[in-house]
Amino acid sequence: MSDSLILYSPSGLLPRAAAMSLAARRLRAMGYAVARDESLLARRQRFAGDDDTRLAAIHRVAAAAPSIAMPGRGGYGITRLLDRIDWPLLASSVAKGTRWVGYSDLTALQMGLLAHTRAPSWCGPMASDDFGQDTLDEITPECFREAMSGELEAVGFRTEAGFDGLQAKGLLWGGNLTVLCSLLGTPHWPRVKGGILFLEDVAEHPYRVERMLLQLHQAGVLTAQKAMLLGAFTDWRPSPMDHGYTLKTAVACLRSHCDTPILTGLPFGHVPTKICMPFGRRVELLVDGRNVLLGW
Numbered sequence: 001m002s003d004s005l006i007l008y009s010p011s012g013l014l015p016r017a018a019a020m021s022l023a024a025r026r027l028r029a030m031g032y033a034v035a036r037d038e039s040l041l042a043r044r045q046r047f048a049g050d051d052d053t054r055l056a057a058i059h060r061v062a063a064a065a066p067s068i069a070m071p072g073r074g075g076y077g078i079t080r081l082l083d084r085i086d087w088p089l090l091a092s093s094v095a096k097g098t099r100w101v102g103y104s105d106l107t108a109l110q111m112g113l114l115a116h117t118r119a120p121s122w123c124g125p126m127a128s129d130d131f132g133q134d135t136l137d138e139i140t141p142e143c144f145r146e147a148m149s150g151e152l153e154a155v156g157f158r159t160e161a162g163f164d165g166l167q168a169k170g171l172l173w174g175g176n177l178t179v180l181c182s183l184l185g186t187p188h189w190p191r192v193k194g195g196i197l198f199l200e201d202v203a204e205h206p207y208r209v210e211r212m213l214l215q216l217h218q219a220g221v222l223t224a225q226k227a228m229l230l231g232a233f234t235d236w237r238p239s240p241m242d243h244g245y246t247l248k249t250a251v252a253c254l255r256s257h258c259d260t261p262i263l264t265g266l267p268f269g270h271v272p273t274k275i276c277m278p279f280g281r282r283v284e285l286l287v288d289g290r291n292v293l294l295g296w
Contacts, residue, residue: 003067003148007127008037008057009048011105012075017041019132020072026131030145032068037061040072047077055081058109062089065096068148072128074104079179082112082188091117099148102126103200104270107175110279111183114173115190120280122147123175123198123268130274140274147276154295155275159265159287166261166287168226172296173280174198177233181212184219193224196285196294198277200231200269209233210250217258227261227285229294232269263292 005027007020014020020041024034039057042049049057054077061069090113094100100109100121110121124147125131125140146152173190174180174197183189201209216222233247255262267275277283283296 002031002033004035005032005068005070006035006037006061006064006066007040007070007072008061009040009042009072010054010058010109011048011071011077012046012073013043013048014041014072014128016128019128023127023131026136026141030141046075048072051080055084059086059089062086062093065093065098067097067099069098069100071102071106071126073126074102074106074129076105078105078108079182082108085112087113087116091119094119103268104176105179107179108183108188110175111180111190112188114280115188118280120278122276123279124276125274137273140272143275152276154293155277156291156293157265157267158290159263159292161290163261163263163287164289166227166285168196168285169282170226171195171280172198172278172283175200177201177209177212178204181215184215195225196227196229196283197222197225198229198231198266198268201233202270203235204233205236205239206245206247206250209247210253213250213254214257217254222258222260225260227263229266230262230264231266232271234270265292
């Protein structure tokens with residue numbers, strides 16, 4: 001029997017209905033029983049419907065408890081809903097086997113779910129922004145299939161030299177840096193100590209990335225973690241004021257302030273090739289030379 005998968009829109013509006021149709025076809029071809037939430041294509045300003053519409057969509061999906069809950073895209077909008085989400089309802093769906101998948105703005109949902117219920121979710125591709133693109137790379141759907149079937153138990157990547165022999169165990173959490181920082185100090189922030197924090201972002205200049213990373217450090221978040229993994233930070237525009245300042249400079253600055261190991265190269269973020277990772281589950285990090293293995 002194929003896994004049930006519901007497409008829903010909790011955040012930004014879907015710019016092209018055709019992308020959702022393409023995503024649905026591809027997912028069905030992979031063997032999923034795909035259903036569309038009734039407000040999938042709703043529109044209100046930049047959102048996929050007004051706040052009540054999107055909140056109802058989240059709650060409908062949770063009540064249906066499909067095998068997989070996949071959003072159309074991220075953007076912005078879930079932060080508006082956090083104080084009203086029925087977190088026990090979502091946790092109940094997880095207990096029944098639902099895997100809430102996503103990234104970007106979905107970071108808010110995943111962080112809130114962990115903070116309020118300790119229920120896990122999955123970081124992985126979305127419908128329109130990944131499966132609905134004209135070109136779909138081979139790694140993303142195959143990694144998704146293996147993750148959802150339970151076959152995927154580890155992912156690997158290459159990082160910079162200098163971390164050979166590093167080993168760490170802890171709760172994997174994180175996501176989009178901007179969304180994550182917006183939750184700091186709110187009831188939707190999970191208090192994780194001894195964890196492994198991963199981060200990514202899009203259209204944020206390195207100086208803004210540095211500022212947010214320093215905010216997390218100064219708030220005591222980074223020193224409480226065993227390691228930090230940096231994914232892709234894409235689609236930002238250099239400034240004539242940079243004079244050689246880059247993302248590498250920002251990372252070097254953070255390393256000068258923080259003793260927590262900071263590993264780059266995680267293949268995750270707003271990029272075509274995207275791995276899947278469990279959010280809110282214990283993982284083990286191993287580094288051999290420049291090869292990193294993240295297992296669970």
